[in-house]
Each structure stands twice: as C-alpha cells, then as structure tokens.
Amino acid sequence: MSVSANQMTEEHPMEKLLRMDRIPHIWCPTCGLGTTVTALATAIDDLKLNYDNIAVVSGIGCTGRVAGYMKLDSFHTTHGRAIPFAVGLHIARPEMKTIVFSGDGDLVSIGGNHFIHTARRNVDMTVICVNNFIYAMTGGQVAPTTPLTARSSTSPYGNYEHPFNLPRLAASSGATYVARWTALHVRRLTQAIAEAISKKGFSFVEVIAPCSTLYARLNKLGSGLDLMKFYHDNAVIKHGADVNEVDIDFQSKIIVGKFVDIEKPTYLECLNEGNERVLGDKYKPWGGCNGDN
Amino acid sequence: MKLWRTPLDVDKLKIPRGELHIIKERCKGCGFCVQYCPKGVLKLSDEFNSKGYHPPEVVKPDECVNCDLCEMLCPDFAIFCVRVETEEKEVAN
Numbered sequence: 329m330s331v332s333a334n335q336m337t338e339e340h341p342m343e344k345l346l347r348m349d350r351i352p353h354i355w356c357p358t359c360g361l362g363t364t365v366t367a368l369a370t371a372i373d374d375l376k377l378n379y380d381n382i383a384v385v386s387g388i389g390c391t392g393r394v395a396g397y398m399k400l401d402s403f404h405t406t407h408g409r410a411i412p413f414a415v416g417l418h419i420a421r422p423e424m425k426t427i428v429f430s431g432d433g434d435l436v437s438i439g440g441n442h443f444i445h446t447a448r449r450n451v452d453m454t455v456i457c458v459n460n461f462i463y464a465m466t467g468g469q470v471a472p473t474t475p476l477t478a479r480s481s482t483s484p485y486g487n488y489e490h491p492f493n494l495p496r497l498a499a500s501s502g503a504t505y506v507a508r509w510t511a512l513h514v515r516r517l518t519q520a521i522a523e524a525i526s527k528k529g530f531s532f533v534e535v536i537a538p539c540s541t542l543y544a545r546l547n548k549l550g551s552g553l554d555l556m557k558f559y560h561d562n563a564v565i566k567h568g569a570d571v572n573e574v575d576i577d578f579q580s581k582i583i584v585g586k587f588v589d590i591e592k593p594t595y596l597e598c599l600n601e602g603n604e605r606v607l608g609d610k611y612k613p614w615g616g617c618n619g620d621n
Numbered sequence: 622m623k624l625w626r627t628p629l630d631v632d633k634l635k636i637p638r639g640e641l642h643i644i645k646e647r648c649k650g651c652g653f654c655v656q657y658c659p660k661g662v663l664k665l666s667d668e669f670n671s672k673g674y675h676p677p678e679v680v681k682p683d684e685c686v687n688c689d690l691c692e693m694l695c696p697d698f699a700i701f702c703v704r705v706e707t708e709e710k711e712v713a714n
C-alpha cells in the first residue's frame with residue numbers, strides 16, 4: 329500500500345466545518361491553535377449537533393481568528409467582548425449552542441469582568457480559553473496568565489506579576505463545569521469540549537497550547553513541538569483536583585483534568601422563575617426571539 | 622504484534638488498517654504527526670513543499686492502525702487517515 333496518487337482529490341474530514349477559502353490559516357508553524365480547532369470540530373461532530381444551531385464567538389488575538397475559520401454562525405467581535413456578545417446571542421436565541429472560543433489575553437484580561445460576571449450569573453454557554461501564556465498577536469507582551477519569572481517582550485528580565493489560575497477563577501466565579509487539558513491531550517480535550525457543550529450552565533475549558541513564535545522563542549524553550557513534548561512529560565491528570573492547587577508556575581507540572589461538574593439553575597431559568605413568582609400567570613416564560621414570544 | 626496472552630477470540634479480531642492522505646502544500650512541517658504516531662508510520666521527508674516546509678512521508682504504510690491521532694494533532698489540517706478493509710488476519714500469536 330502506498331500513499332495514493334489521488335491524495336488531493338479526497339477531502340479532509342475537517343473541511344465541512346472550515347471556511348476553506350481562508351485555509352491555509354495564518355498561524356505559525358508548530359503553533360497549537362489548529363489542533364484545538366480540530367478538537368472543537370470533532371466534538372461538534374461527535375455530538376451530532378445541527379450545524380445551523382451552533383454559534384462560535386471569538387474576540388481578538390491569535391485564538392480570536394478561530395471564529396473566522398469555522399463554517400458555522402461565527403462572530404469575530406471586538407477585543408475582550410466575545411462573552412458579552414455571546415450573552416446577547418444566547419438570550420435572543422437560547423435554543424442555540426453558544427460557544428466562545430478565544431485566548432487568555434482576550435477573555436481574562438481585557439474581558440476579565442465579563443468572564444467573572446457571566447460565570448456568576450451562570451449563563452448557559454461554553455467558554456473555551458486557549459492559554460498560551462502570552463499576548464501573541466500583538467507581539468508577545470506579558471499577559472495575566474504569564475507565569476511568574478517567564479519572559480515576554482514587556483518582561484525581558486522575567487515576569488514579576490502573579491498569574492491567574494484560570495480554573496480557580498472560573499470555579500470561584502460560579503462556573504458549573506471546569507476542565508483543563510493541553511493541546512497534546514487532543515482526545516480528552518475533544519471529550520471535555522463535548523461535555524462542556526452538553527452541560528447546562530456556564531462551562532469553561534482551559535486549553536494549554538504552544539505559542540512557538542513568541543512564548544517559546546522568548547523563553548528559549550524551542551519549538552511548539554518541544555512544548556508538546558514538555559506537556560507529555562509534565563502534565564499530570566488529576567480529575568476532581570482542588571482548583572486551589574492547579575496553579576501553573578514557569579515550566580512546572582501542569583495539572584489537567586475535569587475539576588468541577590455541578591448542577592445549578594441557569595440565568596434564564598432564574599429569570600423566568602423570578603418573574604413567574606411575581607407576575608404569576610400573566611408572565612410568559614422567555615424562550616428567545618425565535619419562539620412564539 | 623506480540624501478545625502476552627492469546628485472546629480467546631483471536632481468530633475474529635482484526636487490526637484496523639488505515640491509508641494516509643497528506644496534503645503536502647498545506648503542511649508546515651511541525652512534526653506533531655511524526656512524533657506522536659504510536660506506530661512510527663511517518664517521517665519528515667527531505668522534499669520541500671512550495672513554502673519551504675518538509676511534509677511528512679509514509680515510511681511504514683502497513684503499520685498504520687487508523688487511530689487518527691496524526692489527523693487530530695495536525696494543526697494545519699494537512700493529514701488524514703481513511704480506514705481500509707483488509708482480508709487477511711493479522712494478529713500473530
């Protein structure tokens with residue numbers, strides 16, 4: 329058996345979910361972002377979801393490009409505003425699966441307040457945050473996730489700020505599902521994304537992924553492949569780990585797994601229940617703009 | 622394949638086989654597929670694509686078990702594997 333001559337005629341299985349006119353994508357060689365897109369697309373396929381009922385919302389940044397590559401209802405919003413955009417979308421069309429796919433700089437720095445308050449209100453959506461420890465697209469500046477002592481273009485002598493522990497931030501803000509995987513754990517990541525999409529409430533998946541051009545280069549860590557090898561040797565799977573103990577230090581062990589999976593009424597359920605309590609039969613529960621309201 | 626204990630249904634088992642498709646022009650030579658293929662099926666070739674990257678080549682076509690890991694890890698959607706049906710039983714004792 330040899331690699332067949334018709335290799336260009338057969339379609340890559342991902343093509344049905346990608347805007348092929350934009351491929352090849354702009355991500356650098358050995359960047360892990362493409363792998364995370366495959367995980368999302370595979371999860372959508374595994375769940376047998378209707379493509380017309382999925383919205384993908386991204387903000388700005390290298391990860392922010394994801395929405396633009398997905399052949400779904402996808403929205404590329406302004407910096408940090410992916411979550412508020414998604415909240416509006418969810419309230420107008422609650423029957424849709426709303427998925428926010430963006431980076432650490434976008435979601436938890438400029439968009440940090442949106443992140444904690446949407447988790448607090450338990451708005452039913454999935455937030456996938458690709459954490460590459462740096463502001464990549466804008467030139468490698470220090471991010472709120474850059475590990476202490478790691479170098480970036482604005483911390484050339486090593487970062488002296490403590491980073492966020494994202495699973496703890498999400499869990500303490502009220503998320504009902506919290507998991508962390510690396511791009512190397514692509515199958516478990518796919519499964520976590522599928523669980524997060526199926527979960528009612530605010531679900532959060534952090535994905536540690538290599539940024540070769542900035543994070544790896546500025547820290548002399550080699551290529552994205554070297555970071556994948558690092559994850560292979562240093563990721564420790566610990567389901568149900570206490571989120572207080574999953575901090576990431578520079579080149580430390582990375583604890584991955586599913587940390588939180590709880591049930592809690594969502595924002596829309598609380599809204600409808602509250603209004604019914606006050607207005608009784610006069611209130612017609614809100615079911616979105618597409619329903620018979 | 623070496624087995625520690627011969628399974629009782631050994632004559633019914635069939636190792637899945639895959640055929641690889643590499644879209645060379647899309648590849649950026651990251652090596653993820655080569656590094657993590659559990660069967661060592663791939664190797665980065667000496668050949669260049671038009672952007673100057675070395676796409677992988679299949680060096681052990683008969684070893685591929687269609688696990689799709691290369692396809693899942695590839696960040697550039699440049700490799701995929703299709704299951705092929707085989708006749709012969711390939712589980713050795």
Ligand code: SF4
Nearest residue numbers: 356359390464539540
């Ligand atoms: S700058 Fe970093 S995150 Fe952005 S595409 Fe390149 S490797 Fe990926």
Ligand code: SF4
Nearest residue numbers: 658685686688689691
């Ligand atoms: S499908 Fe699995 S066995 Fe076949 S080449 Fe890819 S990684 Fe290797």
Ligand code: SF4
Nearest residue numbers: 648649651652654695
């Ligand atoms: S994983 Fe994809 S981009 Fe990387 S070397 Fe293999 S085929 Fe090329």
